[in-house]
Amino acid sequence: MLITSEIVDLDTPTGVMRTYVHRPKHDGKVPAVLFYSEIFQQTGPIERAARFLAGHGYAVLVPEVFHELNPIGTVLGYDDAGRDKGNADKMAKDVQAYDTDNRAMIDYLNKQAWYDGNLGAAGFCIGGHLAFRAALQPEVKATACFYATDLHTNIIPNQPGQHSMDRVGEIKGELLMIWGKQDPHIPGDKRAELYNRFAAVPGLHYTWHEFNGQHAFMRDEGERYDAQLVNIGYQLTLQMFGNVLK
Template sequence: MLIEESYKDVPTTVAGKGTMRIFLIHPTIAGYPHAKFPGVVVFSEIYQVTGPVTRFARQIAGQGYIVALPSFYHEFTGPEPLSYDGPGTDAGNTWKITKKVAAYDEDAQLTVSFLLGLKTCNGRIGATGMCLGGHLTYRCALDPRVTAALCFFATDIHSSTLGEGKKDDSLKRAGDIKGELVMVFGKSDPHVPAEGRDLIRKTLHEAGVEFSFYEVFAAQHAFMSCSRLESTCSDRCSTVTFDPSRANICAASSAI
C-alpha cells in the first residue's frame, strides 16, 4: 500500500504555551480518496522521531493504518531527532526526567485527538512504541479512546521513575486501561529486570487489565530496534542489542 507523509504543528499548554509537531504517515488507495483507516500513535525512543522510528512507522502505515508520531521534547528543542551518540543520549535521558508527566499525557491526548479529527480515520485508535516510547504507549492506553496498545521493552514503569521528580503513577493507574494491552520484553533486558517484569505482570492481573505479556528468551533491551546507529553512517545497525530474527517474530505475531 502506498503512503503519504506530512506533519501538523499543534498548540500545547501544560508546560506553558508552545507547539508540538506531529508527523503523519497516511496510507493511500488509488481511486478511493475518502477511504477510512484506523489510527496508530507511534512513540519513539529518547531520540525523538529518528530515521529508524520513521521506517518502523512506515511499515505500520503500509498495512493500512494512519500513523501519527509526536515529537515529545518540544519544550526543550525542535522536532528534529537527536543523534545516536553521547550528547544525544545525554540530552534525551535528561529531558526524559525533566518533562512533566502531565505534559507527556497532554502530548498523547493531542495526538489521539488529531487522528480522530481526520476525516479518513474510522475512529479506532491504537498505540505502540519502544523503550521510553513503550512507557508512553502504556500511558496513552490510559485514554479510553485507545482500544489497543503494544509496548516494546517499556522502561521505568516498574520503577515509577518517568518524568519530573522521577515519580510517575503509571502502575497505580493500571485499572484505567480499558483497551487490550500487549507488553513485550527481552528476558536479558538490564533496564527492566525479572523482578520489575514480575511487578508489572502482577499489577496488570490484579487490576483486571485485558493483556498479553511476552518475555523473549535471550533478547536484550532494544532488540526490536535497528536504531543504535553510528553517527558516521545513518543506516548502520548495532550488533550489540538488535536481534533481527526475534524482531521479525515479534513484528509478525503482533497486531494493533
C-alpha cells in the same frame, strides 16, 4: 500498499508539538496508531518502523515526545551525547504533559476525513511507557509496549497518584507487553513485579511475552538488532491491531 508522509504542528498546553504522520495513500478511512519513539525522537529506525506499520493500513502519528525541551525537528544521535540529552529530557518532563500531548493528537485525528475512529498505540523503550500512558485515554483500544522503561521506577516526574502503574486499572483496551530477558534497564525481578501488578488487576486484558533479546532489539541499527524477534514482535502487534482496530 503505498503510503504518504507529512508533518503537522499541533498546539498543546506545553507548546507546539511537531508530529509526523505516515498513512496509506488511498482515500479510504483507516484506523490510527499513536507511535512513540525512544528518547532520541524520530530517528531513521523509528521512521522506518512507523512507515512499516502505515504500510499495513494504519495512519501512524509519531510525536516529538520532548517538544517542550528542544527546537522543533530535533533528532538526537545514538551516541553518548544523544543518550545523555534524551535521559535528561525524560527526567525533566512531567508525565501529565504526555496526557495533554495525547489529547492534542486525538483531537487532530477526529478532524481528519481519513480517520475511521479506531485508535491504537505502540512504542519502543521510553516510547513503550508512553504508549502505556496513551492507553489511559478512553479512545485507545489496543496498545503494544516494547520493553517499556521506567514503569517500575519513579524516574519520570509524577505528581502523587499520577505514576503510570498507579493507574493501570483505568486501562480498558487490550495491552501487548513485550520484553527482552537480557535487557538491563528492566531486570527480571522488576519484570516479575510488574507482571504481578498486572495480574492483580481484575479484568485487565493483556498478553505478556518475554524473549531472549536485548534492550532495543527492534531498532534496525546497532548490534542489538534481532531480525527474528522483530518479525515476531510485528506479527504479534499486527495481529492484535487487526483483531481490535479493523
